Amino acid sequence: MSNQNTVAQTESAPWARYADLKDKVVVITGGASGIGFSMAQAFAYNGAKLALVDIDANALAKARDTLLGEYPQMAVAVYTCAVNDQAGVQNVFAQVQNSWGRVDVLLNNAGISMNTPTLELSGDDWRRAMDINVNGVFYCAQEAARCMVEQKQGVILNMSSMYGVVAAPQRAAYCASKAAVAMLTKVLANEWGEHGLRVNAIAPGYVRTALVDDLVARGRMDLDALTARTPSRRLGTPEEIAALAIFMASEQAAFMNGHVAVADGGWSAYSYI
Numbered sequence: 001m002s003n004q005n006t007v008a009q010t011e012s013a014p015w016a017r018y019a020d021l022k023d024k025v026v027v028i029t030g031g032a033s034g035i036g037f038s039m040a041q042a043f044a045y046n047g048a049k050l051a052l053v054d055i056d057a058n059a060l061a062k063a064r065d066t067l068l069g070e071y072p073q074m075a076v077a078v079y080t081c082a083v084n085d086q087a088g089v090q091n092v093f094a095q096v097q098n099s100w101g102r103v104d105v106l107l108n109n110a111g112i113s114m115n116t117p118t119l120e121l122s123g124d125d126w127r128r129a130m131d132i133n134v135n136g137v138f139y140c141a142q143e144a145a146r147c148m149v150e151q152k153q154g155v156i157l158n159m160s161s162m163y164g165v166v167a168a169p170q171r172a173a174y175c176a177s178k179a180a181v182a183m184l185t186k187v188l189a190n191e192w193g194e195h196g197l198r199v200n201a202i203a204p205g206y207v208r209t210a211l212v213d214d215l216v217a218r219g220r221m222d223l224d225a226l227t228a229r230t231p232s233r234r235l236g237t238p239e240e241i242a243a244l245a246i247f248m249a250s251e252q253a254a255f256m257n258g259h260v261a262v263a264d265g266g267w268s269a270y271s272y273i
């Protein structure tokens with residue numbers, strides 16, 4: 001995990017401040033590490049109240065301690081829950097509403113990678129990727145929207161991937177699941193826009209997190225080749241994706257709805273050799 005819950009965010013934090021995010025109730029799935037934790041830091045920097053949802057109870061506790069170390073006055077609650085457990089998700093949103101009375105922003109971020117030759121991909125693995133990456137996003141979006149439609153206001157940001165936009169071999173389940181997230185985003189934006197909700201997606205390229213480090217360690221990913229293939233000649237950072245998330249959640253992006261924002265250093269724009 002690249003940021004290890006330890007990146008100190010002070011006044012030199014790499015993020016903009018958006019006044020309208022202050023005191024917003026923000027639910028972040030997969031918020032204990034990686035991009036999710038960076039987003040937690042960026043929203044905390046902006047004065048939001050955070051509900052972090054993750055399957056990893058230890059990482060959640062560490063994330064909460066780190067955030068409170070950086071922002072002692074902030075409100076942060078943690079929930080150990082798998083996003084693909086629909087009853088668990090319903091329970092989490094009920095608790096958040098009980099505590100804070102509303103849900104302003106959902107960062108539907110939890111997800112897993114799956115990088116396997118398709119002929120070797122088991123049905124169980126395929127179903128697992130779909131269950132976490134697609135069903136989990138749907139369950140959380142639905143529960144968040146139940147609050148948001150009533151409030152006539154809310155922002156949902158779903159985590160797709162550049163591999164939901166362009167294809168790659170050996171990633172059938174991952175690409176299909178992230179493409180489903182991109183399309184689900186557009187459907188929900190169509191359906192809930194009239195209720196005052198905005199539903200958008202972020203589609204990152206390679207970002208240096210535990211997910212990527214794990215693929216590198218298992219020999220499923222070649223960092224040098226990735227760097228050379230990327231027009232910006234580097235991987236992204238979790239902080240850069242968090243910067244995009246706070247912008248897209250803020251009033252500065254008030255007319256952005258149904259959009260899939262690719263942030264990939266130019267990867268998906270490149271098609272030469």
Ligand SMILES: NC(=O)c1ccc[n+]([C@@H]2O[C@H](COP(=O)([O-])OP(=O)(O)OC[C@H]3O[C@@H](n4cnc5c(N)ncnc54)[C@H](O)[C@@H]3O)[C@@H](O)[C@H]2O)c1
Binds near residue numbers: 111113132160209
């Ligand atoms: N890292 C990248 O290069 C990259 C690129 C494109 C998209 N993404 C997407 O960004 C999201 C975050 O990726 P990351 O790199 O930070 O991953 P990560 O593995 O570093 O963190 C993911 C977090 O989600 C949690 N999680 C996993 N399954 C869960 C479940 N069923 N319910 C609740 N929490 C669960 C994990 O415990 C972990 O804390 C994922 O959806 C991923 O597909 C990542």
